[in-house]
Amino acid sequence: MSLSKLVFRSMKKNMKHYYLYFFALIFSVTLYFSFVTLQNNAEVLATVQKSGTATAGFEAATYILYFIILFFVLYANHLFMKRRSKEVGLYQLIGMTKGLIVRLLAVENILLFVGAVILGMTAGFFSSRFFAMVLLRVLEKEALVTMTFSTQALQQSIVVFAILLVIVLAQMAWMIQRVSLLSLFSASKQADERVKRFSPLQMMIGFLGLVLIAYGYYASTKLFDIESTGNLFVNMIIILASTIGGTFLVFRFSVAFIMNSVRLKKNGHLSVHDVLALTPIMHRMKSNAKSLTLITVLTGVSLGVTTLSYIAYYSSEASAYSQVPGDYILLEDNGQEFLQMLKQNNIAYNKVDYRLQAVTASVAQLLPKDQKDSPFYNMKGTIYTVPLSDYRQSVPEASMSGNDVILTNYGGYMAEMFPLEKDHDMVVTVGEHEETFHVIDVQDKSIISGIVTAGGGGPIFVVTDKLFEKLAKYSNESQWHKQTSITLKSKEDLALAEKLYTQSGAGVISSIDSEGETKSYKQASFEGKRKENIETLGITIFTTAFLGLAFLMTTGSILYFKQMSEAEEERGSYTILRKIGFAERDIMKGIYMKQAFNFGVPLLIGLLHSYFAVKSGWFLFGTELTTPLWIAMICYIALYAIFAVLSVGYYKKVIRESL
Incomplete structure (x- = not known):
């Protein structure tokens, strides 16, 4: 069989896996191409060309957006490769070399990238007009936004995603070359870490995580006090380190300890809800701690930056009146x-x-x-x-x-x-x-x-x-x-x-x-003065909101993808539960508890991080805190809720198909 036939048969067989990865690629291309096209829109250029700061801000936002996309696509590719590990192991069993497998998967990735880039650029072309209208609306500018195709944006996007393709292929080749044949068959089913018992040291470390977060919050409230302004930079580093470190320790030790304590109090009388909620969370904390910490920090940072920008924009009229x-x-x-x-x-x-x-x-x-x-x-x-x-x-x-x-x-x-x-x-x-x-x-x-x-x-x-x-x-x-x-x-x-x-x-x-x-x-x-503030701050709030949306979609999608992967891994367990008589609604109660933790806890801690970060220095950006903060938080909660609902829906589909 030729390589091309093998590629197409493999893609057809793995379509249920590919759509997840394909969506990640299309979403990334759409975001990037629409943003780059926006920068080359004639109406937008006429608005921002008077401000060199605005142009520099757009360029900086482009680099940040590419970093977000790079992180997003690499994570999706890693998850995709993990789910296909058994297939790769079978290829080796029938005599295919690792080099041939790499070429096979490379062709598949190239085809996926070409298709995603075409579809993503098409979607980005149409969505760029919408974003341009939003920007002009924010700037209070009256202009007719036309749909123009930018060859410069096309060339820039092709170069950027060609580089991204090379990075993805290198990641894929590295993953295949470094693992053994035996590990490929168990990679998709490996538990992250089985927690058998907790030592007093682990309890102390978990408590230390809570103390570090509390200290970070307290120190943030004193950041701009007169006594501490001389060591402002050092204090900011200390607050950042204690908050991030404390978040990791809480996810790594505190959560698993709490779950295990709840389980022990039941004296072995665990309901199906406990088995489907408490136990999986407790047993996956080693790997999940890293990803949940990253997601929590990204959520806090993006929400904090977006809120501060919105505070400045929201306060533009009050700031003008003070002048x-x-x-x-x-x-x-x-x-x-x-x-x-x-x-x-x-x-x-x-x-x-x-x-x-x-x-x-x-x-x-x-x-x-x-x-x-x-x-x-x-x-x-x-x-x-x-x-x-x-x-x-x-x-x-x-x-x-x-x-x-x-x-x-x-x-x-x-x-x-x-x-x-x-x-x-x-x-x-x-x-x-x-x-x-x-x-x-x-x-x-x-x-x-x-x-x-x-x-x-x-x-x-x-x-x-x-x-x-x-x-x-x-x-x-x-x-x-x-x-x-x-x-x-x-x-x-x-x-x-x-x-x-x-x-x-x-x-x-x-x-x-x-x-x-x-x-x-x-x-x-x-x-x-008010219009001057609007023009300056409007571009800032637009770019930060756009990047905040990209961060939010990235973190939410990562959580969603991870839950889809876990649902597939636990399909066999659902089959057993259905066969011994548990109804779908009984199983779903445990799933609801699990999703409430997986989406609610990172969001809650991220909201707390952003609140104390914004509270420490919001007055440097504007005159109003409450309304902008609540609006930004509600938007984040709503979008996270959408991902949680999608995740629950996917679990329900898996449970129905398990019998």
Whole structure:
């Protein structure tokens, strides 16, 4: 028989195995080709070409995606080869050399790759338009997305998957050459490790895993504390190592120990549910610990990165408002022409004028007592004051007297990392004069432009009008003296107002600083700043969500493939159970318990990992945590549930066919 006939007969016989591997290949090609085609789409290029960071982000995401695909395909190929180990052993028994077997399987893999690449590129071509529409929607861009075939994407994909094919063939040849004939017949039925009894040492190691995870979670909550920021990188490495190491020890020892303890408490009276759930999990922990740890870590990392990106995107409007607390900000006497244009076009607006007076102070005086020792936080800087009468234009209920002050405009990551306390006295200087403020409240309400507060989030003092006038007597020439906040009464006038703002040049400001130098500033409108944030963060959330989807599909598929393999290995056991009288529903109860563990535990621990990782530094990315975190977690739970349902369905099919 010729090699070609043998190849086709082998492929026909193993079709039930091939579809699993074939799906993995098609899915990988579809993801990669659609993403690469997206980068060469004319509408997408017109959107991102203004940003070199976006282009670099797309390129970096392409490499990460290829790494995910490489890991996915190599695992699927390994599983596929393990399931065909007996067949390979039979080939050797009838006299075929390992070299001939390698050539046989190589031809099969080449045919599979060619078919998968063709189908995957076809699916990727059609799906790329959908992803392009999603991206433009996220960026709030209106554009007609056309379906264009990119020869550059085609060439890049062919080269990439040709390299992947070579790697897969090398893996396959290595697996065949390194194993003995006897091991091939038992490879698909090898138990991962039979746990006969547990020693006190194993119990201690399992408990240590829980301690390491708990320590990692605790350390993450202290990551950005003032005392630990100096060793930030070292602390991050320690947290990462303790969390990953603890996860492995929990899966390797703790889970098997718990399962064995439950089994021993039953004094040998095990139900069919226990046999099908507790025992298989306990006996497969050595190999499963590695894969479950990897899946858990990948789930935590991908969910954490996706959540942080979504936090930044979700907070784009709030971040813009912290920089531009009004539809338009006019500094000094700049923007009078813009106000005239608004009146000429009958655009109604509200106006709030703030007078500004600079003082020199250190907000470290408002830090908690146990955080005042570090000299880094005793540095003084310029802080602006506004009179109470001006502040009441936006907060009518505000009230104070004497040297009482309100510290406002203090929010974002500064407020999270360096929380200030009220009911403290602090000494400020104005020229040669010293004054003692009593801070009665600390608020995060933004009222002053980020240009004035040097980046946004900087504090502003609200003082009584009498105190403001007193400070003015001792004041040197400060950089800023006045701010006018404009808020449109109707958002329907926003488009026209944006054009007038640009035409009038109100956003371009020249100011003379305390040293007599003239500096130019560009004050964006709120809508302009919001769109700028959307364009920057929209590409980030799209790429991270795309990679998160790839990670999720990879981890979920690996779990699904593994459960399919275990179901085939346990087919004989189901046949015995059916023959001695157990109904399908009795067997399926144990399967439900087993799948709840195999999918639920890695997901639960992964969610906990991502939660504490995100909780430690979310404020560096945005202003809202709860909503983005819940949305991302719900998406992951839903997709994992789909894989769990598919896995249960496959087990049900195997059980029905076992009798």
